[in-house]
Amino acid sequence: MRSAEVQRNTLETRIRVKVDLDGSGKSKLATGVGFFDHMLDQIARHGMIDLEVEAQGDLHIDAHHTVEDVGITLGQALAKAVGDKQRVRRYGHAYVPLDEALSRVVVDLSGRPGLVFEVPFVRGAVGEFDVDLVREFFQGLVNHAAITLHIDTLRGDNAHHQAETVFKAFGRALRMAVEADPRASGIPSTKGSL
Numbered sequence: 001m002r003s004a005e006v007q008r009n010t011l012e013t014r015i016r017v018k019v020d021l022d023g024s025g026k027s028k029l030a031t032g033v034g035f036f037d038h039m040l041d042q043i044a045r046h047g048m049i050d051l052e053v054e055a056q057g058d059l060h061i062d063a064h065h066t067v068e069d070v071g072i073t074l075g076q077a078l079a080k081a082v083g084d085k086q087r088v089r090r091y092g093h094a095y096v097p098l099d100e101a102l103s104r105v106v107v108d109l110s111g112r113p114g115l116v117f118e119v120p121f122v123r124g125a126v127g128e129f130d131v132d133l134v135r136e137f138f139q140g141l142v143n144h145a146a147i148t149l150h151i152d153t154l155r156g157d158n159a160h161h162q163a164e165t166v167f168k169a170f171g172r173a174l175r176m177a178v179e180a181d182p183r184a185s186g187i188p189s190t191k192g193s194l
């Protein structure tokens with residue numbers, strides 16, 4: 001089983017994340033931030049991973065610490081679940097449209113954290129959700145999953161649609177990258193390690 005459970009407790013948040021990379025897309029999400037739960041559900045469904053997230057954070061201030069710390073904890077869980085990366089495809093990519101919006105996500109299970117984030121949101125918030133937190137989530141995830149991630153929104157006139165295409169495309173790209181490659185043996189790197 002390629003699964004992991006990670007807890008992260010700070011003075012600002014208490015987070016528990018459980019992930020199964022070989023799941024069926026089920027999610028159980030309770031972050032206290034409705035739009036964020038909706039986005040995490042996209043990762044689970046489109047990534048075909050089972051995902052549980054419980055978070056209690058200082059939402060009386062804002063959602064920043066909660067969203068960032070969920071990204072950190074999910075990154076730690078993904079790194080643990082993927083393990084030594086034997087026989088994985090390593091790379092994944094996806095283009096996902098939603099009406100007028102279109103995003104592209106490319107992932108490399110490189111062992112090196114790197115984020116390129118080119119998402120020109122058309123407004124600063126979706127409801128109460130500050131769209132700056134999308135980048136914060138992915139930065140925390142990348143740093144702790146030790147992956148390289150390129151996210152580009154190519155077009156879009158609706159910030160909800162822009163965000164949703166990003167999370168759906170990430171789920172699909174991640175699914176491709178962590179899939180077992182039946183033709184491969186060992187670690188997919190000429191260095192012999194990732």
